[in-house]
Amino acid sequence: MSISIQNTGFSYGDTPILRDINCDFQTGGFHSIIGPNGSGKTTLLDIISGFLPPDRGHVLVGEIPIKKLGKRDLAKSIALVSQNYAVNFPFTVREVVLMGRHPYIDRFSNPGIQDLDMADKIMDQTGISHLRQRKITELSGGEKQRCIFARALCQDTPVLLLDEAFSNMDIRHTLHLLGLLKEQVQKAKKTVIAVLHDLNLASAWSDSLVFLKKGQILAKGQTAEVFTRENIRTVFNVDAKVEFNDYTQAKQAYFKAS
Amino acid sequence: MEASMTGATEGSGKTRIWVLSFICILSLMIMVSLSMGFLSIPMKDMLSVIASKINGSLPDIAMAETYAAVIFDVRLPRILTCAAVGAALSVSGVLFQGILLNPLADPYTLGVSAGAAFGASIAILLNLSATYVSIPLFAFMGAGATLFFVVFLSWSPRQRSGGLSSNNLILSGIIVAAILSAGISFLKFIANEQVSVIIFWLMGSFASKTWANFWVVLAFLIFGFSIALYYARDLNLISLGDRSAASLGVNLKKVTIILLVTGSMLAAVCVSISGIIGFVGLLVPHMVRFITGPDNRRLLPVSLLAGAVLLLVADTITRAVLPNEIPIGILTALTGGPVFCWIFKQSRMS
Numbered sequence: 111m112s113i114s115i116q117n118t119g120f121s122y123g124d125t126p127i128l129r130d131i132n133c134d135f136q137t138g139g140f141h142s143i144i145g146p147n148g149s150g151k152t153t154l155l156d157i158i159s160g161f162l163p164p165d166r167g168h169v170l171v172g173e174i175p176i177k178k179l180g181k182r183d184l185a186k187s188i189a190l191v192s193q194n195y196a197v198n199f200p201f202t203v204r205e206v207v208l209m210g211r212h213p214y215i216d217r218f219s220n221p222g223i224q225d226l227d228m229a230d231k232i233m234d235q236t237g238i239s240h241l242r243q244r245k246i247t248e249l250s251g252g253e254k255q256r257c258i259f260a261r262a263l264c265q266d267t268p269v270l271l272l273d274e275a276f277s278n279m280d281i282r283h284t285l286h287l288l289g290l291l292k293e294q295v296q297k298a299k300k301t302v303i304a305v306l307h308d309l310n311l312a313s314a315w316s317d318s319l320v321f322l323k324k325g326q327i328l329a330k331g332q333t334a335e336v337f338t339r340e341n342i343r344t345v346f347n348v349d350a351k352v353e354f355n356d357y358t359q360a361k362q363a364y365f366k367a368s
Numbered sequence: 369m370e371a372s373m374t375g376a377t378e379g380s381g382k383t384r385i386w387v388l389s390f391i392c393i394l395s396l397m398i399m400v401s402l403s404m405g406f407l408s409i410p411m412k413d414m415l416s417v418i419a420s421k422i423n424g425s426l427p428d429i430a431m432a433e434t435y436a437a438v439i440f441d442v443r444l445p446r447i448l449t450c451a452a453v454g455a456a457l458s459v460s461g462v463l464f465q466g467i468l469l470n471p472l473a474d475p476y477t478l479g480v481s482a483g484a485a486f487g488a489s490i491a492i493l494l495n496l497s498a499t500y501v502s503i504p505l506f507a508f509m510g511a512g513a514t515l516f517f518v519v520f521l522s523w524s525p526r527q528r529s530g531g532l533s534s535n536n537l538i539l540s541g542i543i544v545a546a547i548l549s550a551g552i553s554f555l556k557f558i559a560n561e562q563v564s565v566i567i568f569w570l571m572g573s574f575a576s577k578t579w580a581n582f583w584v585v586l587a588f589l590i591f592g593f594s595i596a597l598y599y600a601r602d603l604n605l606i607s608l609g610d611r612s613a614a615s616l617g618v619n620l621k622k623v624t625i626i627l628l629v630t631g632s633m634l635a636a637v638c639v640s641i642s643g644i645i646g647f648v649g650l651l652v653p654h655m656v657r658f659i660t661g662p663d664n665r666r667l668l669p670v671s672l673l674a675g676a677v678l679l680l681v682a683d684t685i686t687r688a689v690l691p692n693e694i695p696i697g698i699l700t701a702l703t704g705g706p707v708f709c710w711i712f713k714q715s716r717m718s
């Protein structure tokens with residue numbers, strides 16, 4: 111399922127957050143949004159997820175304008191791993207992962223066998239099965255993030271939005287989950303749109319990149335083409351050396367204090 | 369898969385056992401409470417009076433008529449009203465803690481108690497006739513008006529959740545409650561000899577409650593509890609944070625408003641019938657969460673019953689055990705406060 115954003119703008123009061131955004135996220139692609147703090151990345155995800163209605167323009171989910179989709183249909187189409195991974199009450203990890211099945215379970219029904227199986231399968235895949243009966247409030251930040259990630263996967267949607275989903279995870283788990291995503295993108299033609307802070311991770315794993323600065327898209331396109339020294343300099347105001355790295359099989363950027 | 373099946377049914381099975389045990393405890397407690405009091409009624413006589421009431425005749429025992437009057441006209445309406453108020457306050461507490469994502473929230477967080485107290489004080493001050501109707505009515509209107517003003521203060525139409533975030537609501541509630549309590553102080557100041565009536569009303573009591581009181585609370589309780597159960601799963605998801613809940617299909621604005629109004633109406637009807645009874649709505653959801661976990665589908669029914677039992681025990685103590693009846697609001701705060709301190713300290717230590 112593709113996502114298309116057309117002439118979209120958004121402001122809080124008089125402060126414009128996003129201006130005139132136009133971009134398409136193709137089906138079966140891993141897309142990353144990168145940009146400095148306060149550039150509007152999370153707001154852009156909010157608009158794609160339907161959390162915020164844009165002031166201007168349209169968001170198309172597949173062929174359908176997002177406004178026309180019911181909440182439940184939207185929840186079956188787009189899942190979100192939010193930046194905020196805090197859960198306010200001591201639910202068990204398993205209960206949290208099962209919450210991902212919410213859009214599929216009738217109001218007064220209990221989760222069916224297929225829902226429970228799905229939750230178990232995903233807890234296995236994401237490596238949190240050993241935490242299943244633990245209270246999520248007692249886990250470390252990285253462990254919580256893996257649980258929230260598993261919850262979104264359990265939602266089983268064609269589109270997955272990640273907002274700094276790996277910010278507290280160690281490198282091994284980050285790579286493991288990115289690998290899992292890549293596999294779903296390639297095999298199940300899922301669409302992943304991720305906000306990432308680590309530019310090299312973004313370059314190594316994304317098919318396409320969107321550079322966002324002050325609410326505007328400064329560059330977008332295939333990773334190999336737009337991941338350049340010039341773009342990094344204009345967007346982040348830092349000097350970098352960018353070169354193809356044989357080991358990661360991707361362009362990587364190197365920085366030094368200036 | 370075996371493990372997963374048992375995992376899912378385990379919770380609901382345990383809940384069923386807790387619900388059944390609390391129903392038994394509640395029934396037992398009602399019986400015990402009926403027999404206790406200024407006139408102590410032997411359990412055997414009491415059962416035969418109740419049995420014969422169902423048959424429509426009087427049993428062949430001494431003082432049968434007196435017993436029947438004490439049981440059915442005095443004690444039973446008070447006991448049932450008390451249990452229903454305890455239940456309603458607990459359900460309301462669960463709702464507030466769930467929506468405000470704050471284990472410190474209680475039914476009075478949004479200033480409902482201050483609003484009710486202000487309304488009741490005005491009714492008392494104006495010395496309206498038919499106080500049995502006018503005080504509860506004014507209290508209820510005061511609570512309702514406060515709720516709508518607090519929601520109005522926090523409301524911001526641009527935000528997806530309507531601006532009804534925990535911080536906004538709690539802050540608005542505190543501001544409004546502060547204004548109202550200054551207003552109540554002013555009313556007390558100008559009330560002269562009626563000041564004691566106001567003070568006693570504020571402390572809460574179940575003395576001389578009628579069947580009408582019970583039916584009113586019960587009607588609100590059934591209605592409020594049904595709504596709460598209907599949205600219980602949405603309330604679970606809200607604890608994931610607003611973005612995650614919305615991405616799972618929860619209509620945040622709608623669910624928040626409906627549950628806030630439900631919780632406040634429950635609190636308002638309780639306050640208007642029995643005055644301000646603190647700590648039940650705060651304490652019961654806390655304690656019940658230890659046995660059911662945080663899932664609102666289990667927390668709500670068990671809290672309802674536990675709240676009924678707890679308040680009934682407290683009321684029976686003030687009515688029948690203590691040499692002089694003290695206002696129940698004082699008793700719940702005096703006993704509930706230390707218990708809360710203990711629970712809080714325990715959670716700090718672990």
